[in-house]
Amino acid sequence: MKTKELIKLNNEKREKLTDENLKYYEEVLLYIRTSFRKKEVESEEILAELLDHLLDAQKNGKTAKEIFGASPTEYAKEITEELPTMNLKEKLLFFAPSALFLFAGVLLVNAIFTPLLNYALNIGEIKDTIYLGSIIVEGLLITLVSAVFLYLLMKSVRDSNFNIKNKVIKFLVYWLFSMLYIALFTLIFYLIPDFGYKVTIPVYIQLLLGAIFAISGFAIYKSNN
Numbered sequence: 003m004k005t006k007e008l009i010k011l012n013n014e015k016r017e018k019l020t021d022e023n024l025k026y027y028e029e030v031l032l033y034i035r036t037s038f039r040k041k042e043v044e045s046e047e048i049l050a051e052l053l054d055h056l057l058d059a060q061k062n063g064k065t066a067k068e069i070f071g072a073s074p075t076e077y078a079k080e081i082t083e084e085l086p087t088m089n090l091k092e093k094l095l096f097f098a099p100s101a102l103f104l105f106a107g108v109l110l111v112n113a114i115f116t117p118l119l120n121y122a123l124n125i126g127e128i129k130d131t132i133y134l135g136s137i138i139v140e141g142l143l144i145t146l147v148s149a150v151f152l153y154l155l156m157k158s159v160r161d162s163n164f165n166i167k168n169k170v171i172k173f174l175v176y177w178l179f180s181m182l183y184i185a186l187f188t189l190i191f192y193l194i195p196d197f198g199y200k201v202t203i204p205v206y207i208q209l210l211l212g213a214i215f216a217i218s219g220f221a222i223y224k225s226n227n
Contacts, residue, residue: 033078102219109212135198
């Protein structure tokens with residue numbers, strides 16, 4: 003069974019849990035799913051097994067705490083340690099869609115808004131001049147920053163779920179993460195000087211490349227799920 007099918011089945015079965023058992027199970031689920039170095043299919047399979055076990059116990063009048071222990075955090079840690087870790091190829095395939103969607107978004111936004119600004123306000127040109135050295139360094143830095151922020155965000159989501167109960171503080175944590183990411187994203191383009199071979203790219207080429215990146219990202223995402 004594929005990951006998407008396991009997640010759908012899990013969502014349906016979770017509706018049968020009592021409020022107490024649901025709260026416990028979803029904390030375990032969140033911890034395991036945000037341990038993204040672990041293989042996704044195996045993670046979903048173990049979550050499905052835990053859910054079936056809990057549903058059977060619930061029919062006999064038992065709670066999640068009675069079955070798995072008082073702390074969902076400690077139980078989730080034990081489960082996660084036993085799960086297989088993704089190899090290099092699987093990690094690349096896991097992050098590839100995010101990177102491709104990111105580059106596609108930059109290209110498509112630029113390709114759409116450049117003509118609009120040019121025709122409406124006479125700002126900019128229909129053709130963009132890029133420097134290959136600069137664009138390669140910027141691309142590598144953006145990919146690295148995005149990967150680090152994705153890891154930190156998932157760790158923050160996991161840890162704050164257990165340690166931060168105030169919703170306002172949670173919102174502020176995620177907002178600060180977002181603002182810092184946007185600031186670093188902007189600084190990369192601002193601080194990297196132009197160098198390397200100069201190429202002039204028409205807007206329609208950017209539009210085409212953006213579409214190719216987006217389709218490629220979607221295809222990899224579908225194959226992973």
